[in-house]
Amino acid sequence: MATAVFWLLFLTFVGAFAAQVARRVQLIAAAPNTFSLENAPFRVRRFLVDVVCQVRTIRERPFAGGMHALVFWGFIAFAGYTTVEFLYGLGIVDLTRTEWFKAYRIALAPFAIAVLVGIVCLLIRRAVVRPIALGTDVSVESIVIGLCISTLMITFLLTFWLSEDTTGARVNWWLHALVILAFLALIPASKHFHLVLSPITVFLKSPELGNLPNLDFEKEQVGLETVKDLGSKIVLDAFTCVECGRCQVNCPAWGAGKTLNPKTIVLQTQEALLAGAREKRLGEVYTEEVLWQCTTCGACENQCPVGIEHLPILIGSRRGLVSNGAAPGYLGSMYNNLERRSNIWGLGYDQRAKFVQSAGLETFDAARHDVLVWLGCAGAFDADFQKSLRALFDILRARGVGFGVLAKERCNGDPAKRTGNEYMFQELANGNIEELKAAGPKRILTSCPHCVKTIGSDYRKFGYEVEVVHSSVFVEELTRGAARSAALSGPRGDGGPERPALHQQTLTFHDPCYLGRYGGTVDEPRALIARFGGDIKEPVRNRDNPYCCGAGGGLLFADKEEEPGSRISDVRFKQLRDTGANTVVTACPFCSIMLKGAQASAQADTQFVDLMTFVRDRL
Numbered sequence: 051m052a053t054a055v056f057w058l059l060f061l062t063f064v065g066a067f068a069a070q071v072a073r074r075v076q077l078i079a080a081a082p083n084t085f086s087l088e089n090a091p092f093r094v095r096r097f098l099v100d101v102v103c104q105v106r107t108i109r110e111r112p113f114a115g116g117m118h119a120l121v122f123w124g125f126i127a128f129a130g131y132t133t134v135e136f137l138y139g140l141g142i143v144d145l146t147r148t149e150w151f152k153a154y155r156i157a158l159a160p161f162a163i164a165v166l167v168g169i170v171c172l173l174i175r176r177a178v179v180r181p182i183a184l185g186t187d188v189s190v191e192s193i194v195i196g197l198c199i200s201t202l203m204i205t206f207l208l209t210f211w212l213s214e215d216t217t218g219a220r221v222n223w224w225l226h227a228l229v230i231l232a233f234l235a236l237i238p239a240s241k242h243f244h245l246v247l248s249p250i251t252v253f254l255k256s257p258e259l260g261n262l263p264n265l266d267f268e269k270e271q272v273g274l275e276t277v278k279d280l281g282s283k284i285v286l287d288a289f290t291c292v293e294c295g296r297c298q299v300n301c302p303a304w305g306a307g308k309t310l311n312p313k314t315i316v317l318q319t320q321e322a323l324l325a326g327a328r329e330k331r332l333g334e335v336y337t338e339e340v341l342w343q344c345t346t347c348g349a350c351e352n353q354c355p356v357g358i359e360h361l362p363i364l365i366g367s368r369r370g371l372v373s374n375g376a377a378p379g380y381l382g383s384m385y386n387n388l389e390r391r392s393n394i395w396g397l398g399y400d401q402r403a404k405f406v407q408s409a410g411l412e413t414f415d416a417a418r419h420d421v422l423v424w425l426g427c428a429g430a431f432d433a434d435f436q437k438s439l440r441a442l443f444d445i446l447r448a449r450g451v452g453f454g455v456l457a458k459e460r461c462n463g464d465p466a467k468r469t470g471n472e473y474m475f476q477e478l479a480n481g482n483i484e485e486l487k488a489a490g491p492k493r494i495l496t497s498c499p500h501c502v503k504t505i506g507s508d509y510r511k512f513g514y515e516v517e518v519v520h521s522s523v524f525v526e527e528l529t530r531g532a533a534r535s536a537a538l539s540g541p542r543g544d545g546g547p548e549r550p551a552l553h554q555q556t557l558t559f560h561d562p563c564y565l566g567r568y569g570g571t572v573d574e575p576r577a578l579i580a581r582f583g584g585d586i587k588e589p590v591r592n593r594d595n596p597y598c599c600g601a602g603g604g605l606l607f608a609d610k611e612e613e614p615g616s617r618i619s620d621v622r623f624k625q626l627r628d629t630g631a632n633t634v635v636t637a638c639p640f641c642s643i644m645l646k647g648a649q650a651s652a653q654a655d656t657q658f659v660d661l662m663t664f665v666r667d668r669l
């Protein structure tokens with residue numbers, strides 16, 4: 051009788067679970083396939099680190115992440131126990147009286163205590179502490195799930211006190227089994243579905259941050275226009291979100307009071323999918339205003355513990371808008387500049403030629419030169435950044451490095467790509483690749499982190515592979531012999547006049563998103579600064595999780611007066627000033643432009659120095 055009742059309950063709850071899962075699987079299967087298993091070894095490594103060891107979960111929020119990890123590991127440990135108890139309850143086989151199961155049950159006791167401690171802490175955090183990332187309302191669903199997990203652990207621990215075959219033991223067994231069944235039926239429609247999906251989502255997440263496959267114009271691909279265009283990985287992501295808000299609190303746009311919130315983007319995707327709104331335009335799902343507020347800094351997807359990728363949604367939707375002529379006006383002028391003059395400023399190429407001549411630059415010759423220096427739009431036309439490049443050239447010449455530049459160079463296409471103008475990006479990229487292939491460099495050196503990412507990573511999608519290195523990495527390697535003590539003071543080894551002492555300077559360093567987060571280059575700039583007498587005061591957001599300067603994703607060109615909220619650059623500038631250092635070292639031309647603008651607005655006396663000038667002046 052009891053077995054029959056258990057079968058009935060089992061089929062009812064498992065049926066409810068399966069029906070909800072089937073609905074979501076159907077939506078994933080109906081989406082254009084964007085799943086990829088490329089670079090499997092990397093994916094396996096990341097799975098072990100982020101799923102098995104829960105590193106990403108713990109890293110940003112050590113306490114809450116640690117408690118979550120206890121619950122996760124407990125769930126894994128309990129999988130065998132639940133299976134055996136259910137096999138018994140369904141009358142299939144009774145393994146509960148075997149010696150190995152008894153030993154396993156004893157081994158589970160510490161896990162049960164750990165899960166109980168973890169879930170109680172998480173419940174207190176949700177119901178009492180209520181950090182802003184979790185939303186302003188207390189989630190009833192989370193409280194119910196938390197109570198279910200607590201009940202499971204308590205009923206398990208009670209099995210050590212209750213004598214077998216007593217009424218108490220039987221009631222306890224049924225309570226434990228019923229809570230598991232109820233939990234099963236509840237999770238697909240809740241954020242706890244991540245328990246099932248997140249291992250898959252993490253494994254399927256692209257190894258490349260901000261991965262944007264090229265559009266194939268021959269197949270008439272134009273980007274994401276409506277809900278039915280969202281690819282299978284985006285749909286999977288939408289059902290995996292655990293609503294932890296890490297993307298939200300790390301987003302510079304949200305931090306500056308704008309309407310963009312990456313967590314909301316994912317939840318709006320989920321809502322539209324479940325509502326069956328396949329024909330709804332994405333500009334209406336998210337609002338166009340929000341889509342243009344993203345700087346493409348990558349903080350959201352880099353922080354997400356469950357493998358969700360936000361940039362394919364944001365930039366994919368921008369592509370759809372651009373292909374329908376719905377880009378904002380300020381981008382129209384920038385696109386004109388790119389189309390007519392192949393650079394973002396719309397300046398004549400004679401100005402680049404003048405700089406090349408005045409800086410004494412040779413045209414790159416693979417037989418004579420060690421590296422090709424890529425100037426970029428900023429290097430070719432921005433007088434301020436040209437000072438930084440001259441400092442780099444001085445260092446290269448002083449160290450005997452042979453270098454040259456291309457006779458002709460277009461914008462690498464980054465502003466077109468990140469704003470969704472894929473056609474223009476491909477035109478620029480193909481033109482540059484042709485020139486680069488003809489020149490044949492083995493190594494490209496640039497001071498612009500956006501050029502590192504675009505040429506080094508995005509151009510690979512056209513089959514062009516070359517090593518692209520940022521000047522901070524190259525110069526750090528080049529000056530490794532310049533021991534700090536020798537640079538600071540003391541007599542010259544050749545008996546010449548004594549070196550002037552380099553005074554120790556307190557300063558702060560702003561990591562560019564495309565260098566620190568995208569490129570993982572965080573140690574080299576710091577090593578250089580320390581080597582040449584700098585004492586770094588770190589700002590609140592640094593290294594591989596910097597706070598964006600606000601220039602990326604085409605926002606360098608946005609009308610600052612019309613931006614909602616504060617300016618991202620003002621927020622970052624304040625963070626840098628709050629370090630107490632009066633000098634900011636920069637390593638990207640666009641960060642420099644944005645932060646100097648913020649300094650002017652704040653009428654602050656903060657000094658700026660770019661990294662190459664800092665090194666050259668002390669070398």
Ligand code: SF4
Nearest residue numbers: 301344345347348350
């Ligand atoms: S990429 Fe940066 S700006 Fe864009 S949504 Fe993510 S965190 Fe916000």
Ligand code: SF4
Nearest residue numbers: 291292294295297354
């Ligand atoms: S997208 Fe990721 S980081 Fe953002 S709320 Fe969802 S799970 Fe958390």
